[in-house]
Amino acid sequence: xxxxxxxxLTLEDMSAREMELILDTAxxxxxxxxxxxKKVPTLRGRSVLxxxxxxxxxxxxxxxxxxxxxxxxxVNIATQASAVVKGxxxxxxxxxxxxxxxxxxxxxxxxxxxxHFLARICQASVINAGDGMHEHPTQGLLDMFTIRExxxxxxxxxxxxxxxxxxxxxxxxxxxxxxxxxxxxWLAGPPTLMPPGIERTGAxxxxxxxxxxxxxxxxxxxxxxxxxxxxxxFPTIREYSRLFGVDRRRLALAADDFILMHPGPxxxxxxxxxxxxxxxxxxxxxxxxNGVAVRMAVLYLLLGGSPADMHRDLEAGGEGK
Amino acid sequence: xxxxxxxxxxxxxxxGKAEVADVVIEDGRIKAVGxxxxxxxxxxxRKGETVIDAAGKVVLPGLVDAHVHLREPGQEHxxxxxxxxxxxxxxxxxxxxxxxxxxxxxxxxVGVEFVKERxxxxxxxxxxxxxxxxxxxxxVELAEMGEMAEAGAVAFSDDGRPVSSGEVMRxxxxxxxxxxxxxxxxxxxxxxxxxxxxxxxxxxxVLGLKGVPAAAEEVMVARDIxxxxxxxxxxxxxxxxxxxxxxxxRRAKEEGLAVTCDITxxxxxxxxxxxxxxDYDTSTKVNPPLRTEADREALRLAVREGLVDLIATDHAxxxxxxxxVEYDHAAFGISxxxxxxGLVVTHLVGGGHLDWVGVARLMSANPARLLGLEDKGxxxxxxxxxxxxxxPEAEWTVDPETFASKGRNTPFAGLTLRGRVTExxxxxxxxxxxxxxx
Numbered sequence: 001x002x003x004x005x006x007x008x009l010t011l012e013d014m015s016a017r018e019m020e021l022i023l024d025t026a027x028x029x030x031x032x033x034x035x036x037x038k039k040v041p042t043l044r045g046r047s048v049l050x051x052x053x054x055x056x057x058x059x060x061x062x063x064x065x066x067x068x069x070x071x072x073x074x075v076n077i078a079t080q081a082s083a084v085v086k087g088x089x090x091x092x093x094x095x096x097x098x099x100x101x102x103x104x105x106x107x108x109x110x111x112x113x114x115x116h117f118l119a120r121i122c123q124a125s126v127i128n129a130g131d132g133m134h135e136h137p138t139q140g141l142l143d144m145f146t147i148r149e150x151x152x153x154x155x156x157x158x159x160x161x162x163x164x165x166x167x168x169x170x171x172x173x174x175x176x177x178x179x180x181x182x183x184x185x186w187l188a189g190p191p192t193l194m195p196p197g198i199e200r201t202g203a204x205x206x207x208x209x210x211x212x213x214x215x216x217x218x219x220x221x222x223x224x225x226x227x228x229x230x231x232x233x234f235p236t237i238r239e240y241s242r243l244f245g246v247d248r249r250r251l252a253l254a255a256d257d258f259i260l261m262h263p264g265p266x267x268x269x270x271x272x273x274x275x276x277x278x279x280x281x282x283x284x285x286x287x288x289x290n291g292v293a294v295r296m297a298v299l300y301l302l303l304g305g306s307p308a309d310m311h312r313d314l315e316a317g318g319e320g321k
Numbered sequence: 322x323x324x325x326x327x328x329x330x331x332x333x334x335x336x337g338k339a340e341v342a343d344v345v346i347e348d349g350r351i352k353a354v355g356x357x358x359x360x361x362x363x364x365x366x367r368k369g370e371t372v373i374d375a376a377g378k379v380v381l382p383g384l385v386d387a388h389v390h391l392r393e394p395g396q397e398h399x400x401x402x403x404x405x406x407x408x409x410x411x412x413x414x415x416x417x418x419x420x421x422x423x424x425x426x427x428x429x430x431v432g433v434e435f436v437k438e439r440x441x442x443x444x445x446x447x448x449x450x451x452x453x454x455x456x457x458x459x460x461v462e463l464a465e466m467g468e469m470a471e472a473g474a475v476a477f478s479d480d481g482r483p484v485s486s487g488e489v490m491r492x493x494x495x496x497x498x499x500x501x502x503x504x505x506x507x508x509x510x511x512x513x514x515x516x517x518x519x520x521x522x523x524x525x526x527v528l529g530l531k532g533v534p535a536a537a538e539e540v541m542v543a544r545d546i547x548x549x550x551x552x553x554x555x556x557x558x559x560x561x562x563x564x565x566x567x568x569x570x571r572r573a574k575e576e577g578l579a580v581t582c583d584i585t586x587x588x589x590x591x592x593x594x595x596x597x598x599x600d601y602d603t604s605t606k607v608n609p610p611l612r613t614e615a616d617r618e619a620l621r622l623a624v625r626e627g628l629v630d631l632i633a634t635d636h637a638x639x640x641x642x643x644x645x646v647e648y649d650h651a652a653f654g655i656s657x658x659x660x661x662x663g664l665v666v667t668h669l670v671g672g673g674h675l676d677w678v679g680v681a682r683l684m685s686a687n688p689a690r691l692l693g694l695e696d697k698g699x700x701x702x703x704x705x706x707x708x709x710x711x712x713p714e715a716e717w718t719v720d721p722e723t724f725a726s727k728g729r730n731t732p733f734a735g736l737t738l739r740g741r742v743t744e745x746x747x748x749x750x751x752x753x754x755x756x757x758x759x
Binding site: 089091109112113116117120131132134169172195196198200201 | 521522523524525526527528529530531532600601645646647648649650
């Protein structure tokens with residue numbers, strides 16, 4: 001078995017060995033994205049459903065393209081235009097699509113743990129494409145892939161994650177993934193946006209952004225949900241930006257060859273200054289490309305492909321050139 | 322009609338001792354308790370006499386659960402008085418206090434009478450209605466406690482919700498004092514708990530679920546204790562779950578305030594880590610939430626030290642559809658009547674935290690006293706012949722499919738527990754025999 005599991009729900013429960021397998025597989029598959037004809041027959045006859053209960057541009061599109069590049073049949077349910085608006089429960093929706101023969105369900109859901117519920121009641125593989133404040137494992141993997149691509153390794157790097165850690169599924173997946181791969185993770189944000197006990201994961205917590213960025217090899221800026229301000233979690237967007245906004249001056253503290261990341265979509269001028277987002281150190285666009293490669297790897301490994309067959313499959317695809 | 326429970330270890334909460342004895346019941350009342358009574362009576366020879374051989378078993382005054390939700394009227398798809406009292410009987414409870422958060426809310430004489438009449442018609446055990454503190458449980462205006470007390474309400478509670486207004490709670494404590502009835506307080510600061518679905522701590526962080534801080538409970542425990550001091554009113558703090566709450570209760574009791582409290586079997590048996598271990602299984606979703614290991618240890622210590630007055634199940638049955646959904650959307654509550662004895666024996670008696678006299682105090686005598694039931698929770702001659710017989714060594718596996726309760730929502734499914742109810746006797750009538758409903 002390439003990945004000895006039915007579902008990919010968290011990086012908390014994934015071993016370093018499994019993550020390495022996914023990253024290595026993504027390395028090989030990324031080559032397809034550079035071809036004229038982006039199609040290999042690897043997943044021919046397999047079906048993938050993207051079921052998104054929250055809006056998404058990059059995650060849903062990249063999963064869909066990842067499936068299509070490997071010849072899977074991909075379908076998409078936009079919950080706004082489905083029986084969900086008629087009050088259909090997740091259980092009934094799951095059983096309905098499963099009855100149509102779906103092999104893999106990629107789900108985004110606003111409730112933490114909803115993919116676990118789905119995985120429990122379905123035979124199909126479930127990939128968590130972001131659940132509530134819990135995890136977003138493929139985002140964590142694509143971030144790790146991007147860092148590894150630039151730095152050659154993850155072990156020993158200082159990674160600073162800045163912003164709203166409390167509500168961030170991206171932060172949680174990165175904390176688990178990066179820690180297991182030997183990176184030193186620093187978290188910076190106001191105490192009101194820092195979840196309790198997070199330091200038990202091994203991550204270091206600070207409320208001084210400078211301390212996190214100092215000497216960092218990677219600076220990862222999280223999206224600030226602007227509606228959090230209305231709930232009183234911080235006084236004003238302006239003060240947040242002053243205390244935790246990532247700008248040129250603060251980035252001067254990072255290692256010379258640091259990279260700057262953001263999972264998108266960005267609030268330019270709030271958590272990240274526009275000029276640094278577009279500057280040399282930024283790998284934000286690489287993250288998007290790598291998202292497709294990593295999702296190809298996850299689909300490939302979950303739906304039965306093995307690394308041994310992969311090179312044969314890639315060559316078979318090459319015939320179509 | 323004569324019934325003899327012969328040769329069991331009889332735990333007497335008043336005498337504070339447990340010894341092998343026979344319990345003789347006649348005409349629905351305890352006739353006598355003592356060694357050798359079965360022999361003297363010529364067991365099995367008398368006409369109309371029934372003998373239950375309780376050798377190797379423990380005999381307790383019938384268990385009293387001061388906190389259950391029977392859901393009738395209005396939510397009979399979750400539970401009704403017939404199914405809920407059947408669950409109580411199987412769980413060894415001979416009396417239950419039914420919380421008023423039904424639909425409609427039990428907040429007047431008619432509601433109290435309805436529950437009593439239904440219980441008299443279909444109930445397998447005694448049901449004592451708890452009336453609401455405020456009209457509609459809205460926390461604004463006091464309900465007609467006087468008329469409800471006259472009709473048989475044994476206590477008042479807006480359970481499921483706190484009485485959030487300190488002023489309304491002050492008035493309620495003063496007013497209820499007139500009828501000698503306690504206010505059972507669900508301690509929760511709903512600002513601090515808003516949106517929370519599990520304990521706020523490491524596991525809520527890992528699971529990305531909104532947390533309820535221990536402080537949401539403790540702030541209200543402190544408030545209620547201070548209001549009890551102010552009013553001299555009698556407040557019973559129900560389903561306490563944190564180390565901090567126990568510390569506050571300790572100080573209140575040292576001061577001599579009329580404050581009592583209960584804890585639930587599930588808070589003794591599980592911690593917040595169960596939400597992770599059971600992979601977001603919504604049977605772990607309960608209010609107050611399962612707490613940390615440190616809290617669990619503090620509850621056990623409080624039991625040992627006698628700070629905990631009683632154990633109550635907070636039996637909260639739900640329909641499958643209320644639970645078979647995403648975690649945030651699931652209803653709070655655990656169906657607890659049928660696992661309570663097994664959990665208490667396994668976790669408290671088994672752990673050496675409580676002896677059998679202690680069980681009789683915490684699950685029979687003290688809840689009866691809280692609810693003003695003078696002839697219950699005791700085996701003194703003349704008392705109501707409510708008796709529970711437990712096989713302390715019997716091991717059994719929790720199977721919700723066998724529950725009499727309509728609520729199959731339990732995080733203990735598949736778990737093996739020690740200690741099983743074999744007989745439940747209500748008013749001299751055998752309701753459960755050999756672990757089955759008669």
